[in-house]
Amino acid sequence: MIITLAGGGSTFTPGIVKSIALRREELEVDEIRLYDIDGERQRKVGVLVDWILHEDLGTDIKLTVTTDPKEAFTDASFVFAQMRVGKYAMREQDEKIPLRHGCVGQETCGCGGMAYGMRTIFPMVELIDLVEKYAKDDYWILNYSNPAAIVSEACRVLRPDARIINICDMPIAIIDVVCEALQIDKRDVEYDYFGLNHFGWFTSIRCKGEEILPELRDYIMEHEILLPDSYVKNAAKQGAMAGVKKDGGESGAEQNRHTKGSWYYVWKGVYEIMELFPEYLPNTYLNYYLQQKEFVEHSDPERTRANEVMDGREKSLFEGIDRYEATGEIDESIFYAGSHGDWIADLALALKNDTKARFLVICQNKGAIPNMPYDAMVELPAYIGKNGPEVISRDEIPLFQQGLMMQQVNCEKLLVEGCIEGSYEKVLKAFALNKTVPSIKVAKEVLDDMIEANKDYWPELK
Template identity: 30%
Template sequence: MKLTVIGGGSTYTPELVDGIAGRRAGLAVDEIVLVDPDAERLEVVGAFSRRLLEHADHPARVRTTTDLESAADGASAVLIQLRVGGQTARLSDETFPLTCGCVGQETTGAGGLAKALRTVPVVLDIAERVRAVAGEDTWIVDFTNPVGIVTRALLQEGHRAVGLCNVAISFQRRVAALLGATPERVELDHVGLNHLTWVRAVRVDGADRLPELLDEHADALEEHVRLPIGLMRRLNAVPSYYLNYFYDHDAVVARQRVEQPRAEVVSAVEEELLDVYRDPAVVTKPEALAQRGGAYYSEAAVQLVHSLTGGASGERHVVNVRNDGTLPFLPDDAVVEVPSAVDADGATPLPVAPVGPATSGLIAHVAAYEHLALDAAVRGGRDRVADALLAHPLIGQHDRAEKLADELIARNRHFLPWVTA
């Protein structure tokens, strides 16, 4: 099997390669092609990835290239993990909304919209080029944020695509450790949109142990989610840590105004990682990689590709898929993040228990924003940007939406072909 990684020069990539090395019997990959426009960085990551595989005695070979077509030709699956504008653009996303008293974050709010506007046209172009050389049957696994909007864009254009996020698998691993269970025994009732999800049950061998988690592991949950346990008990659910941007907005903004932006932290970690990767004596995954984010990304990606390429039929994965009635209060073409049965034909959402108004209203609100955000990303236009911002629950005031629209466009004009000089 040939696996292509677009954005292969990312410091994430060795995490993925390490996961492949650990699943030698499960995922029969014999070629990994890393493609990236940054040839120098690509070579550093590629050389380290080869050493990882060689140290693990894995037979797959790693090839690096800046040519997308040669990378995708013959691929069974293509993983997209790119960041248009790099950490510089991320820093902008995390800071400019603060001037209007709004959360600065790269996947939600005004910063998330900026990232979507930069990213969606690039990913759609890549997907079309992949389809032209690899054919209609090649799977695209999107790990590029904002995952829900990007996956919806791909599905809207008829691509064979599934969106993947590490939030669910990270939480599964965390609660398995708290409950003294192996991860394979833990199933989550995980529902919502990408970066807007709630865990409503934690089943270990079929028995729901969420009440035990809320009662006996309150401190650990509060530290992880950064929300009070009393709120979780009232919701009878554990929100993803991204929900603190919604449920504790003003406190988050106050912290962000004094804390170092995450983009600066990640940039420093990336430089450290690249220095480690350059050392020919390093043949195993460095501990610093855990600071980069994306915990358990490799496990989630490898397991998903295994299922999509026919290695395991009907395995359960939490993925981003077309709604098609799963959440009846959303349109069919919305993309939801729910447990799904995955095989070579794709991901089919599993039945979801009814979602109450305490969460369904916010889900519907953000889904409507995502519809407008995708429209702005595909068709462009200053007013479409402002309309999407006005619809976002973290903004929702016309004066803020107008100011943020102009600032967003000014900061990202070099990435937006519809912006005139």
Template identity: 35%
Template sequence: MKRYSVVICGGGSTYTPDMIELLCLLQDSFPLRKVTLYDIDADRQAIVGRFGEVMFREYYEGLEFSYTTDKAEAFEDIDFALVQIRAGGMGLRNFDEKIPYRYGRIGQETCGAGGLAYGVRSVPAMIQLVKDIRQYAPDAWIINYANPAAIVAEATKRMFPGDKRLVNICDMPPDVLNHYLPLIGRKRSEFRPVYFGLNHYGWFTRLLDRKTGEDVLPELLSYIVDNYESIHAEFKGRIRGPEDHWAITFLDHLEMIRDFPYSLPNSYNLYYLYPDRTYAHYTPEHTRYDEVIAGREHDVFTWCNEISALGHMKGTKYDLTDKIAAKRSSIRDLGVETVYADNDVHAAYLVELVLSIVNNAYEPTLVMTENNGICPNLDPGMMLEATCLAGAQELMPLAVGEVPAFEKGLLENQYACEKLLVDAILEHSDLKLLQAFTENRLVGDADVAKKIIADFKAANGNEWPEFC
């Protein structure tokens, strides 16, 4: 049995410990000989790296593990590069989210002005990273989670045409299914989804039962509408406080389904369809950044440091022996050997794609791919997030058909914005930068766009390319 070599780019990410745990859980389905963490922030990565040393030593016999800032050490002799970098780090995310609020605009890390600012940093960083990986591993699969994924996908499409092993994905659509399918006693692995949109801006239009071919989306939507009050009460009861971001998001998302009850939307559609509501969730002094720093980042790094200090997990409250033993006997789900982990969906969805590739299983997965007729009434160059069948040599997109006027108008506007932004970055064009920000539905005013851009330039310094 082939044993694979994996590098996790963005080794200091708070998502990396989930990935490490999942690789231990899936060692029979996805056998590994080497795992490397790579990050340009050595201190941050070391926190996760020391945790990884303990976990792999105790739960993955014979695995070679290391963490490094050296490109050659990271990328030579790899089969998969799993990318979750954050260009500019969390410090600049703070500016991405707070600067727009100075001008009465939503501050969000991937949508609106904040997402565009993040994109200006992410595109050059991702282009360089792909070049570095390809220098040492020309045939490796590069699976990118780095945000803002739609803008990154538009840029990598242009810079690396024909690279079929460079894939941009996102876990939010699967997470939407994970939230709603249990309402009708079903789970995501039972369906082949039909989905279209841009990243963080899309809709499920069908959910096809793998065994019968039946589309159960009408049943799910009818159930939500017919039982709206009780589901609303249930979702509201999950909110633990004013900073419980995702519980609050899905309460709003539930109302969006009731307002537009013919498809199942991405939760990020809330920013575009309900901007006043989403704007009111935060203030110039307190945004999602602050919640993450005080919540997930604090908790994950505290957990990593505690395990590192102990030097072992077995026999402690962190012991995963029983969990890993249970998961190591892989299940067969519809003829494909897979394990659907019960930890963070971010890690689980990424590895599900990897399993489909290594097994040549052609499992349906949502990835960003050039339109080219998937939705014939949308721009053919649009980097759609759509259902593809993932095999060992290719990802085969499935046709969706023409999209309705409402969704078409929203997507064409957003794609024009994203396309202009990538133009601006690659051409160093101040004019196109202004056009991109002005075009954005969540900015929508050239005077405001000029002020926001000026503040972003000052805040980002050398992290932004020069524009003229």
């Protein structure tokens, strides 16, 4: 059993590898391969991964670190894809260019998400072709690469037969926060959800079969935020409470990450949405679409989340690796192992062992939501077995949610068509249709700046 991580130089790689290794018996994994086009960055991450596998956990799992796709993918059963085309330097542009024009600056939503998507579409197709060429016939690509909605739509159009499952861990991160707030065990929780990636709603959350959404709603209204008291108190104790735009970046602890910098307003925004629309629990990313004006006002155009990550998680990880290489001493707080890695490792486990476990996946609608297009890429619960997802259908969704989703679906479809065809007009229409953009004039201004910033990555638009 060979598992390859495409994007092996990611700061999330150590946590994902640890999640795989902790399931080595159920996955029967013999070898983990790291594949990246940035050899030096990946080499450094590989040093930490080697320590995790052989020193920390004492496994005999073979580790291969390579920039050669043939070596990376030959006979692989699973490929975990987590590419970031353009790295954090381009993420910074994705966030700062829209803010200069008064639009939301976010890496997966709005103009920034569309820019990132256009950089990722063709590299993802190239990855699929390489995996198809070298991997086992029954391979699965489990894709974490953002923006997952645009990537999954492009895969549907360009590689419809690829064995790829697109996933996102943000709903799981939200459930983790919910469970911590209500002090319940997430292993006892099951939920219903519908939407698009980074654009959806929890319609039911059950603990041991009992509906807890009303209790959660009361908690959010009382605290005026969806964050556990323990997170807020711990952050305050460390003098790291958010709401300060120029803070020191993310810490190694996951709970601190959610209370710092721009993240604080995301969790605060859940309260502000539910105060007006209390029926469902929104995905936190809906803030950028439903409170675009307020989120622009909260943002610092000179210091966005890209800077927080670069000064926090990125800096901490690579400085920690450098210290380890120099001294032989390891600080485990430099990497985070949790839901992000557990989610994708457990998905692989369900596919391999045909467990029919329930996961949230991004998939072609095919009537699962009756009043959404057949070919829309929606995010829904599914049972996962050896043949892939068995999506759980639901009734028609309310007009408000359907209207928002249709606008976003059409925006993403136009973007993918424009990128594939090299059509400036179609890409401009996608920017103009996006709910985070206030006018067609602003859409054109942002797009023209984005074209200049992405000239080394985007296809030529005519």
